[in-house]
Amino acid sequence: xxxxxxxxxxxxxxxxWLYRPRPPRGLPNDPEVAEAVAxxxxxxxxEVGDLRFATSFGxxxxxxxxxxxxxxxxxxxxxxxxxxxxxxxxFDPRFDCLLGHLELAAARLRRAERRYHAALxxxxxxxxxxxxxxxxxxxxxxxxxxxAQRALRLQAIAQLAxxxxxxPFYRVALFDRVLLLADVGRTDEARQLADRYAALEPxxxxxxxxxxxxxxxxxxxx
Numbered sequence: 001x002x003x004x005x006x007x008x009x010x011x012x013x014x015x016x017w018l019y020r021p022r023p024p025r026g027l028p029n030d031p032e033v034a035e036a037v038a039x040x041x042x043x044x045x046x047e048v049g050d051l052r053f054a055t056s057f058g059x060x061x062x063x064x065x066x067x068x069x070x071x072x073x074x075x076x077x078x079x080x081x082x083x084x085x086x087x088x089x090x091f092d093p094r095f096d097c098l099l100g101h102l103e104l105a106a107a108r109l110r111r112a113e114r115r116y117h118a119a120l121x122x123x124x125x126x127x128x129x130x131x132x133x134x135x136x137x138x139x140x141x142x143x144x145x146x147x148a149q150r151a152l153r154l155q156a157i158a159q160l161a162x163x164x165x166x167x168p169f170y171r172v173a174l175f176d177r178v179l180l181l182a183d184v185g186r187t188d189e190a191r192q193l194a195d196r197y198a199a200l201e202p203x204x205x206x207x208x209x210x211x212x213x214x215x216x217x218x219x220x221x222x
Contacts, residue, residue, distance in 0.1 A: 023123055023125040023126050023127060023164075023167065024092070024093055024094050024097075024123050024126055024128075025056075025128070025168065026056050026094075027056045027057075027094070027098075028085070028089060028092055028094050028095065030085045030088070030089065032081050032082065032084050032085035033081075033082065033085055033098075035081050036078040036079075036081040036082050036085075036098075037057065037078075039074050039077050039078040039081065040057060040074060040075070040078050041074065042057075042058060043055070043057050043058030044057050044058075044075075044101055044102070044105045045071060045105065046101070046104055046105045046135075047107070048135055048138075048139065049138075049139075049142065050179055050213075051135055051138060051175075051176045051179060051180075052172045052175050052176055052206070053104075053131070053132075053135050053172070054131070054169055054172045055098070055101045055128065055132070056094075056098070056128060057098075057101065072106060075102050075105055075106055076102075076106070078102060079099055079102045079103075082095055082098055082099055082102070083099070086099070091122060092122075093118070093119035093120070093121075093122040093123040093126055093129065094119070096115045096116070096118040096119040096122075096129075097115070097116065097119040097126065097128055097129040097132060099115045100112045100113075100114075100115030100116040100119065100129065100132050100133075100136075101132055103115055104132060104135065104136055104139070107139075109136050109139055109140050112132070112136045113133065113136050113137070113140075116129045116130075116132050116133035116136065117133070120133070125164060127163040127164060127167030127168070127169045127170065127173065128167075128168075128169050130159045130160065130162045130163045130169075130173065131159075131160065131163060131169045131172060131173045131176075133156075133159045134156040134157070134159035134160040134173065134176060134177075135156070135176065136156075137152050137153070137155045137156035137159065138152070138153060138156040138176070138180060140152050141153045141156065150184055153180050153183055153184050154184060156176075156180055157177055157180050157181060157184070160173040160174070160176050160177040160180070161173075161177060171197065171200060171201065171206075174193060174196065174197050174200075175197060175206055175209075175210065177193060178190050178193045178194050178197060178210050178213075178214075179210075179213065181193065182213060182214060187214070190214060191214055194207075194210045194211065194214055197210060198210070198211075
């Protein structure tokens with residue numbers, strides 16, 4: 001009997017260790033989420049400097065148009081709508097992640113950070129939340145002194161490195177990781193990862209951006 005109990009517990013432990021639930025992806029299937037998306041009217045216009053940022057709402061791109069004066073009101077209306085839905089889905093990390101995106105768009109970085117951490121506490125392999133947290137930490141770094149800036153960038157790099165290769169946000173996270181590695185002086189690692197990115201997207205615009213950025217940092221580039 002003792003051996004049977006021990007074997008059962010061992011089997012349960014091994015199964016728990018081997019089982020890796022699929023990370024959450026996409027938008028929740030909820031009418032409030034559809035309403036929030038409609039309020040946004042497209043991808044979030046998030047200020048991320050030279051970095052890239054993408055969400056389940058779509059990839060943030062510089063359209064060249066002047067900022068929409070109603071966008072903050074639309075973001076907050078979308079956030080209120082998502083909060084209503086979140087109350088019905090307490091254990092779905094996608095709601096905290098989406099709310100984190102809206103806080104990031106509004107430059108409320110500490111709030112965004114808390115939202116992403118809440119999402120990751122429920123789903124540590126959630127690539128979209130890792131990307132959002134990495135970009136948020138990089139944004140915070142831009143406003144800090146040199147010592148704190150480097151520490152925050154290293155934290156951002158760690159979050160971006162945690163996005164798995166099979167994740168739909170992997171390439172965006174890899175792009176940002178290369179830029180931040182170059183910023184903290186880890187240029188050899190940045191070039192290795194830039195080569196990995198180039199293998200995934202040979203000849204793409206983003207591959208060209210990485211090449212130019214790294215070439216500009218070479219001692220003989222001038």
